[in-house]
Amino acid sequence: MSIGFSKRHVISMRDFSRDEIDYILAEAERLEPYAHHGKTSDVLDGKILANLFFEPSTRTRLSFETAMKRLGGEVLNVSSTEGSSMAKGETLADTVRVISGYCDVIVLRHPKDGAARMAANCSDVSVINAGDGTGHHPTQTLLDLYAIRKEASLDGLSIALVGDLKYGRTVHSLAYALTLYGAKIYLVSPEELRMPDSIKKDLNDLGACLEETSNINDVIGGVSVLYMTRIQKERFMDPVEYDKVAGSYRITADMLKDAGDDMVIMHPLPRVDEIAPDVDETKHAVYFRQSFYGVPVRMAVLSLLIGSEQ
Amino acid sequence: MNGSFVGGNVMNVKGEMRIKGIENGTVIDHIKSGQALNVLRILGISSKSAEVLSIAMNVPSKLTHKKDIVKVEGRELSPSEVNKIALITPDATINIVRDSKVIEKHKVSLPNEITGVLRCANANCISNTSEPVKPRFIISKEPPVKLRCFYCDRLMVEDVVEHLLF
Numbered sequence: 001m002s003i004g005f006s007k008r009h010v011i012s013m014r015d016f017s018r019d020e021i022d023y024i025l026a027e028a029e030r031l032e033p034y035a036h037h038g039k040t041s042d043v044l045d046g047k048i049l050a051n052l053f054f055e056p057s058t059r060t061r062l063s064f065e066t067a068m069k070r071l072g073g074e075v076l077n078v079s080s081t082e083g084s085s086m087a088k089g090e091t092l093a094d095t096v097r098v099i100s101g102y103c104d105v106i107v108l109r110h111p112k113d114g115a116a117r118m119a120a121n122c123s124d125v126s127v128i129n130a131g132d133g134t135g136h137h138p139t140q141t142l143l144d145l146y147a148i149r150k151e152a153s154l155d156g157l158s159i160a161l162v163g164d165l166k167y168g169r170t171v172h173s174l175a176y177a178l179t180l181y182g183a184k185i186y187l188v189s190p191e192e193l194r195m196p197d198s199i200k201k202d203l204n205d206l207g208a209c210l211e212e213t214s215n216i217n218d219v220i221g222g223v224s225v226l227y228m229t230r231i232q233k234e235r236f237m238d239p240v241e242y243d244k245v246a247g248s249y250r251i252t253a254d255m256l257k258d259a260g261d262d263m264v265i266m267h268p269l270p271r272v273d274e275i276a277p278d279v280d281e282t283k284h285a286v287y288f289r290q291s292f293y294g295v296p297v298r299m300a301v302l303s304l305l306i307g308s309e310q
Numbered sequence: 311m312n313g314s315f316v317g318g319n320v321m322n323v324k325g326e327m328r329i330k331g332i333e334n335g336t337v338i339d340h341i342k343s344g345q346a347l348n349v350l351r352i353l354g355i356s357s358k359s360a361e362v363l364s365i366a367m368n369v370p371s372k373l374t375h376k377k378d379i380v381k382v383e384g385r386e387l388s389p390s391e392v393n394k395i396a397l398i399t400p401d402a403t404i405n406i407v408r409d410s411k412v413i414e415k416h417k418v419s420l421p422n423e424i425t426g427v428l429r430c431a432n433a434n435c436i437s438n439t440s441e442p443v444k445p446r447f448i449i450s451k452e453p454p455v456k457l458r459c460f461y462c463d464r465l466m467v468e469d470v471v472e473h474l475l476f
C-alpha cells in the first residue's frame with residue numbers, strides 16, 4: 001500500500017482515514033526496535049525538528065525529541081518563556097512563518113484550540129499538533145491506538161473512557177478514532193464533566209456506539225480497556241466537591257477483582273491519584289509502556305512526513 | 311396588503327412576482343419571513359453602504375405563506391456573494407435585473423465553506439483571537455446541514471443567526 005504522507009500536516013485525527021492510521025501504526029511497529037537502546041537509524045540525518053511550545057509539556061516535548069534523535073535528526077527547542085519575540089506579543093502566524101524557515105518540521109503546542117490548523121496554513125514545512133487548547137493532540141491518540149493494538153486489540157474493542165470527558169483533550173480525539181474502529185465506548189464521568197453534546201452528536205453521526213454512566217464499577221467487569229484520565233482540581237469551584245468527585249473516579253487494586261484477565265488500564269500520564277500505586281503491580285497496568293509507545297509512534301510520523309525515501 | 315412595505319413595487323399578478331422600480335441590480339426573493347435584515351448583514355450591506363436598498367418584509371406568498379424580499383439597486387451580486395445566505399434562508403432566489411428585465415434567476419445554494427461570516431462559538435478558538443485569521447467553516451451539505459469550524463473542528467450546534475459576525 002502506498003499512502004502519501006510527505007509534506008502533510010498532522011493536526012487532527014480527522015485528517016486521517018482508518019487505512020492511513022493502520023499504516024502509521026504498522027510503521028511504528030517496524031520502527032519500535034530503533035526506539036530502544038541498541039539498534040540505530042539515520043533516516044532523518046540532516047533533518048531538523050523545531051519544538052515550538054507555548055505552554056509547558058515536558059513529556060511530549062522530550063518524546064518528540066527522542067523520536068527525532070533516534071532517527072538521526074536534530075532538534076531545536078523554542079519556548080515562549082525566554083524573552084523571545086513570542087513572549088513579546090508577536091502573533092503565532094508570524095512566529096511560525098519565521099521558524100518554518102529554520103527547520104524541516106514544526107511540533108507545536110499552544111493553548112488555543114485550532115492554533116495548529118492556523119499554523120499549518122502559515123508554514124512551509126509540516127506542522128505536527130502536539131496539543132492545541134482543549135482540541136487535538138493526534139500523536140497522543142496515535143500512541144493510545146498503538147498501545148491498544150499492542151496490549152489488547154483494536155478489533156471488537158470495548159473500552160471505558162473514565163474521568164474528565166469534558167475538558168480532557170485526549171479523550172475527544174481518541175473517541176473519534178475508536179469510532180473508526182467500531183469500538184463500543186463507555187463514557188464514565190461525573191455529571192459535571194460529561195462529554196460535551198457537540199462532540200457526542202458528532203460521534204453519533206459517525207455511527208459511534210456510546211454509553212454514558214457515572215459509576216466506574218458498572219464497567220470494570222465488561223471492558224477490555226479502562227482508559228483513565230485526570231480530573232483537574234481547577235475545574236471545580238469548590239475543593240470539597242472536587243475531593244468527593246475525584247475520589248469516586250479513583251481506581252485501586254481491590255476494585256479489579258471482577259476485571260477480565262486481559263483487561264488493561266491505560267492513562268495518558270501524568271497521573272495524580274486516580275490510579276492507586278497498588279495497581280502498578282497488577283497485570284492490568286500498561287500505562288508506563290503506553291507512554292514509551294509515544295516514541296515509536298512519533299518516529300513513524302516523523303519518518304513518514306520528512307523521511308527521504310517515502 | 312399585510313406586512314410592511316418599503317420602497318419599490320411588489321405585486322402579485324396571476325401568482326407571478328413582478329418587480330418594478332428597479333432598473334439594474336439584484337432582487338433576492340423568497341427570503342424566509344423575518345430574515346431580510348440578517349440577509350443584509352451576511353451580505354455586508356448596511357446603512358453605510360452606497361447601494362439603494364428596498365426591503366419588504368412579511369409579504370404574502372403563495373409558496374411559503376409569508377416571505378421577505380430585498381432589492382439592491384445598481385449592483386449585480388454574484389452567486390459566490392449571495393450563496394452564503396442559504397445558511398439562513400435556503401429557498402431564496404436571486405434575480406439579476408438589467409434594464410428592468412430579469413436576465414438571470416437562480417436559487418441560492420450552500421457553498422462548501424464560508425469565511426468571515428460567522429463567529430466560532432468556541433471562546434478558546436484561535437479564530438477568536440488577535441491572530442490574523444478570519445473565522446472559517448466547512449459545510450457538509452447532506453442533511454442535516456453541518457458547519458464545522460475549520461480551525462478548532464467544533465460543530466456549530468447553535469442557531470447560526472446568533473453567531474453572525476456583523
Ligand SMILES: [Zn+2]
Nearest residue numbers: 430435459462
Ligand atoms: Zn473554532
